[in-house]
Amino acid sequence: MLLLAADGISNVEIAERCDVSRPTVLAWRRKFGAEGLSRFGEAAKGRGPKPSIPEEKIAEIVRLTTQSTPEGATHWSVWTMGPTGRDLAGVRAADLVAAGSLAAPGRDVQGQQRPAV
DSSP states (O other), rough: OHHHHTTTHHHHHHHHHHHHOOOHHHHHHHHHHHHHHHHHHHHTTTOOOOOOHHHHHHHHHHHHHHHHTTTTTTSOOHHHHHHGTTOTTTTTTTHHHHHHHSSSOOOOOOSSBOOOO
């Protein structure tokens, strides 16, 4: 987009060529005008890919939750794992479900509905 703009192409034509909206072209022009190339390619805060959970962390959580229970409790939770010194910052159950390492409530790991007990 920036190269097309430098060549004098209109915002509408740039949007059509790049398959984006005109406001997107205007936003890129504004950003480039304010920052130049100093932050080119950086995702804005809160945008971009979210950090992933390392495989080792997933394996540790799965091992703990399937092979042991915390002292004085029937199952592990983020709250019971916290005091054990395991860094669970940013780890959500939904992330583990998406990674295929934890079953969603009422389902098995393959996503099949569990029978009612």
